[in-house]
Structure formats: C-alpha cells, structure tokens
Amino acid sequence: MTIQQSTGGAAEAAPLQGQHVNQGVLPRLYPILDPALLADPAGVVVFARELVNGGATLIQYRNKTGTGRQMLADARALRQALGSNIRLIMNDRADLCLAAGLDGVHVGQDDLSPESARLIVGDQLWVGVSTHSVEQVTVADRTSADYIAIGPVFATASKQNPDPVVALEGVRAARAATRKPLVAIGGITRLNCAAVIEAGADSVAVISDLVHDPAKSVAAFLRVLG
Ligand code: TZP
Ligand code: MG
Numbered sequence: 632m633t634i635q636q637s638t639g640g641a642a643e644a645a646p647l648q649g650q651h652v653n654q655g656v657l658p659r660l661y662p663i664l665d666p667a668l669l670a671d672p673a674g675v676v677v678f679a680r681e682l683v684n685g686g687a688t689l690i691q692y693r694n695k696t697g698t699g700r701q702m703l704a705d706a707r708a709l710r711q712a713l714g715s716n717i718r719l720i721m722n723d724r725a726d727l728c729l730a731a732g733l734d735g736v737h738v739g740q741d742d743l744s745p746e747s748a749r750l751i752v753g754d755q756l757w758v759g760v761s762t763h764s765v766e767q768v769t770v771a772d773r774t775s776a777d778y779i780a781i782g783p784v785f786a787t788a789s790k791q792n793p794d795p796v797v798a799l800e801g802v803r804a805a806r807a808a809t810r811k812p813l814v815a816i817g818g819i820t821r822l823n824c825a826a827v828i829e830a831g832a833d834s835v836a837v838i839s840d841l842v843h844d845p846a847k848s849v850a851a852f853l854r855v856l857g
Pocket of ligand 2 (some may be wrong): 722723732738739740742
C-alpha cells in the first residue's frame with residue numbers, strides 16, 4: 632500500500648491515499664458519539680447535528696450497550712439526517728456499517744481484524760484500527776487499515792477497562808512506527824490536544840470533552856487544531 636506520510640503541519644489534515652481509499656482526508660478532530668454519555672441517549676441525531684454545526688466533518692458512532700437493531704436504527708438516522716457530506720464511521724461492526732450505508736468501520740483488538748473487516752466492507756470504505764502499544768501499531772501498519780488509532784493517551788472515564796495510558800511518549804513512538812494516518816484517543820481535551828498533535832498525531836478522537844455544548848466544543852477544538 633502506498634500511503635503518503637502526513638507532514639504533521641498543524642493546519643493540515645492527513646491524506647488517506649492507500650489503495651483502498653482514494654478520496655477524502657482524515658480531519659484533525661474525530662468526534663465519537665456514544666449515546667451512553669449523552670444526557671438524552673435518544674437524542675443521537677440532535678447531538679450529531681450540533682457537532683456538525685460546530686464544524687465536525689466526520690463522526691464515529693459507538694454504542695457498547697445497545698442492541699444491533701438499535702445501533703442500525705441510530706446509524707441510519709444519522710446518515711439520513713446528516714447526508715453524505717459527513718463521513719460516518721461505525722465502531723466495532725462491519726455488518727452494521729454496510730447495512731446503514733456508513734463510510735467506514737473502526738475495529739479494536741478484540742473485534743474482527745482489519746483484514747477481515749476489509750473483506751466485509753470492501754476497498755472503498757475506510758477501515759480504522761485501535762492500538763494500545765507500539766507493538767500493536769507495528770502489526771496494524773502491515774494491514775490494509777486506512778488509519779491507526781493509538782491510546783489511551785491520557786486517563787479516560789469513557790471506556791470500560793481501558794488499557795494503560797501510553798502518554799505523549801506513546802504517540803511519539805506510534806508516529807515513528809507507521810506512516811499511516813494516526814489518530815490519538817483517550818482523555819484528550821481542548822487544553823491538551825495541541826500537545827498531542829505536536830507529538831505526531833494527525834487527528835484527535837474525543838468523546839467526553841464534546842458532550843457539553845457540542846457545537847461550541849467542536850468549534851473550540853477546531854480553533855486550536857486549525
Ligand atoms: N479508546 C481508547 S480511550 C477511549 C476509547 C474509545 C475513550 C475516549 O473517550 P474520552 O472521553 O475522549 O477520553
Ligand atoms: Mg471495538
């Protein structure tokens with residue numbers, strides 16, 4: 632796979648130019664929408680619209696407690712409400728990604744492998760993979776994954792049984808281990824996100840620091856991230 636290396640410039644997003652994805656870029660801010668963390672878990676579409684109003688161009692839908700049917704209903708509602716200009720990523724479930732017409736799937740170390748997810752979603756959709764160590768980054772780098780996530784960078788309350796924090800040093804090590812676009816995740820706020828990009832991440836994935844007043848929060852992140 633030929634992947635163009637990110638320049639790491641603060642105002643640039645990382646191009647995704649692998650053999651599987653020939654369009655679009657990974658935005659600096661990668662919001663994750665988890666209904667369990669919303670004041671109104673049924674307000675998924677309202678919350679997503681707010682993220683978009685603030686400037687988000689990509690949203691991952693993550694639901695660790697809902698049924699497959701609920702996840703599919705939410706994902707379809709998001710697609711219908713936001714249209715095709717917003718890139719929508721399904722966490723964990725390649726089947727639901729396809730069924731809802733989303734743009735990609737994000738798998739973790741206990742989900743389908745990136746190659747198995749790729750078999751399901753095909754060459755045109757994005758496949759992302761979570762990693763928690765430089766060793767896992769090295770393995771992920773050899774797959775067809777379009778981007779690699781590394782984390783948790785800092786302590787997080789949004790994930791059950793999180794892996795040990797990798798800190799900024801872990802982001803630096805991940806950056807050195809792959810030329811794929813790199814997403815940092817875990818405990819990232821508008822106050823620390825600049826340091827995370829400085830450490831080599833192309834993008835920051837955020838759950839909790841977007842939950843309150845999502846439009847203003849996204850805009851605040853984007854003012855820092857460019
Ligand atoms: N994977 C590693 S940390 C994390 C996930 C899903 C949770 C990130 O949430 P927050 O609230 O931005 O720390
Ligand atoms: Mg997962």
